[in-house]
Amino acid sequence: MTKTTVTAAFVMIGDEILSGRTTDKNLNFLATNLTEMGINLKEVRVVPDVESEIIAAVNAVKNKFDYIFTSGGIGPTHDDITSLSIAKAFGDELVQNQEATEILIKYYGIENINEARLKMAFVPKTAKLLDNPVSSAPGFRIANVFVMAGVPKIFQAMFEAAKKELEVGKKVKSKEIRISLTESIIAKDLEDLQNQYPEVSMGSYPFDGGTSLVFRSNDYEILEKSVKEMAELLERIKSASIISVS
Amino acid sequence: MTKTTVTAAFVMIGDEILSGRTTDKNLNFLATNLTEMGINLKEVRVVPDVESEIIAAVNAVKNKFDYIFTSGGIGPTHDDITSLSIAKAFGDELVQNQEATEILIKYYGIENINEARLKMAFVPKTAKLLDNPVSSAPGFRIANVFVMAGVPKIFQAMFEAAKKELEVGKKVKSKEIRISLTESIIAKDLEDLQNQYPEVSMGSYPFDGGTSLVFRSNDYEILEKSVKEMAELLERIKSASIISVS
Numbered sequence: 360m361t362k363t364t365v366t367a368a369f370v371m372i373g374d375e376i377l378s379g380r381t382t383d384k385n386l387n388f389l390a391t392n393l394t395e396m397g398i399n400l401k402e403v404r405v406v407p408d409v410e411s412e413i414i415a416a417v418n419a420v421k422n423k424f425d426y427i428f429t430s431g432g433i434g435p436t437h438d439d440i441t442s443l444s445i446a447k448a449f450g451d452e453l454v455q456n457q458e459a460t461e462i463l464i465k466y467y468g469i470e471n472i473n474e475a476r477l478k479m480a481f482v483p484k485t486a487k488l489l490d491n492p493v494s495s496a497p498g499f500r501i502a503n504v505f506v507m508a509g510v511p512k513i514f515q516a517m518f519e520a521a522k523k524e525l526e527v528g529k530k531v532k533s534k535e536i537r538i539s540l541t542e543s544i545i546a547k548d549l550e551d552l553q554n555q556y557p558e559v560s561m562g563s564y565p566f567d568g569g570t571s572l573v574f575r576s577n578d579y580e581i582l583e584k585s586v587k588e589m590a591e592l593l594e595r596i597k598s599a600s601i602i603s604v605s
Numbered sequence: 606m607t608k609t610t611v612t613a614a615f616v617m618i619g620d621e622i623l624s625g626r627t628t629d630k631n632l633n634f635l636a637t638n639l640t641e642m643g644i645n646l647k648e649v650r651v652v653p654d655v656e657s658e659i660i661a662a663v664n665a666v667k668n669k670f671d672y673i674f675t676s677g678g679i680g681p682t683h684d685d686i687t688s689l690s691i692a693k694a695f696g697d698e699l700v701q702n703q704e705a706t707e708i709l710i711k712y713y714g715i716e717n718i719n720e721a722r723l724k725m726a727f728v729p730k731t732a733k734l735l736d737n738p739v740s741s742a743p744g745f746r747i748a749n750v751f752v753m754a755g756v757p758k759i760f761q762a763m764f765e766a767a768k769k770e771l772e773v774g775k776k777v778k779s780k781e782i783r784i785s786l787t788e789s790i791i792a793k794d795l796e797d798l799q800n801q802y803p804e805v806s807m808g809s810y811p812f813d814g815g816t817s818l819v820f821r822s823n824d825y826e827i828l829e830k831s832v833k834e835m836a837e838l839l840e841r842i843k844s845a846s847i848i849s850v851s
Contacts, residue, residue, distance in 0.1 A: 371649075374806065374808055374821075375808060375810060375819070376632070376636070376649075377636055377647065377649070378636060378646070378777075378779070378821070379633055379635075379636030379637030379638075379639075379640050380779070380819065382633040383629070383632060383633070386629060386651075387625055387628040387629070389625075390622065390624060390625030391625030392625075393625075394624050394625050399623075400623045400625075401623065402623075402650070402651065402652060402653075402658075403617075403623070403649075403650065404648070404649065404650050404651075405648065405649035405650075406648060407648075412648070434788060434809070434811065435788055435789035435792045436788050436789075436792045436795055436796070436809040437792065437795060437796035437799050438799075438807065438809060473789060473790070473792075473793070474792075475788075475793055476789045478792070510811065531624075533624070533626070542680060542681055542682050542721075543680075543681035543719060543721040543722040543725075544719070544721075546681045546683065546719075546720075546721030546724070547719070547720060549682055550682070550683035553683050560620065561683075561684065562621060562654075562684050563680070563684060564621060564627070565680065565756065573621070573626065575620075575624070
């Protein structure tokens with residue numbers, strides 16, 4: 360049986376995002392992919408490379424949502440402390456994983472293995488590895504938490520591996536009505552309609568020259584009905600002009 | 606007297622970021638600007654347009670950091686619930702602000718004012734308005750929380766207004782050494798150096814063809830010293846090749 364609603368949170372780990380040195384490229388990728396699959400991303404946190412902050416963030420969300428994704432901090436250097444922090448968050452032990460060790464030796468060659476590279480083979484004892492076809496060093500899953508790299512190309516590849524393990528909910532469909540009115544003109548009508556259709560989440564987003572009304576629901580019949588009603592309503596507003604419904 | 610360290614958190618409010626419909630453009634702007642000013646962004650949260658979630662997020666950070674910035678949810682439609690949520694987080698009352706009302710009437714013209722537009726004049730009783738030169742409807746400040754719009758152009762304009770009210774700390778300077786080695790080669794040496802210079806935060810970021818070592822500190826002398834030592838160390842590694850130091 361499919362759960363109707365499956366939820367997720369995303370914890371980004373990295374001083375470089377907080378300092379502005381790096382522009383995040385993972386949030387929108389994850390949000391879009393989860394939405395398409397029928398998983399609702401409900402919360403995001405960005406925390407620094409500080410063990411206590413990583414543990415606090417993961418503990419705050421891990422029992423609240425179905426799945427947690429983390430990014431960053433699983434490389435070979437001293438500032439990569441995510442794996443140890445996650446192990447601690449679960450009261451688990453960080454151990455050298457045999458399978459990960461073999462993957463790294465195969466990738467780097469036995470003569471090029473050093474302590475730093477082997478660091479990437481240390482994962483929590485109860486973790487299951489997540490494939491990294493880009494640069495070999497694996498991510499991992501522990502309970503409902505997927506620990507992935509911060510580099511977008513690797514993050515995306517690991518998400519492909521994680522995907523296979525995710526149960527999905529009923530997909531939220533969205534419809535967009537673009538109008539050539541500022542949102543304050545239709546705000547009252549939109550609110551009335553929202554009250555009439557609590558199953559539909561109605562958002563209003565201004566753009567240069569108009570407003571995009573986005574209706575979202577996993578009850579497709581009710582969604583269509585509410586969009587039709589909004590369109591009719593807009594036609595009754597003298598100055599209203601629908602640009603598109605899609 | 607200047608505080609050495611001034612900290613901040615950023616709470617983004619918006620279903621559209623979480624669904625992937627909108628790609629965030631404010632985080633990197635805020636992070637970069639705060640860093641340049643000498644304010645350390647320490648945490649970011651993205652929460653949905655749900656009152657209890659907004660209140661919980663703001664309450665979780667408002668006493669932990671010097672300044673909080675929020676984005677989104679201060680427009681005229683029913684899904685714009687940030688102002689009320691922030692008022693509740695502070696146990697304050699949401700009231701129609703005289704100054705904001707006048708600004709809106711001047712901008713829209715008295716004949717075009719409606720209930721939805723006037724909604725944007727409601728702010729917490731103890732709030733102080735933040736100028737919005739783009740579309741008039743103001744943001745506001747309550748205690749250490751700056752409540753700003755989500756539309757990037759307006760967010761940026763409101764940040765300019767907020768800036769004047771911010772006390773800043775000693776600016777963190779950063780130096781970057783780009784090398785043509787993968788980070789796992791220098792990981793051990795970097796860790797030793799980090800242990801030797803706890804005042805300097807040393808990050809290692811891989812890129813295609815090498816690694817960027819970023820050293821950050823507000824103790825400029827120690828920063829220079831540690832960078833010099835790293836450069837010397839790299840020269841001793843036979844295969845090391847410094848691309849640039851900046």
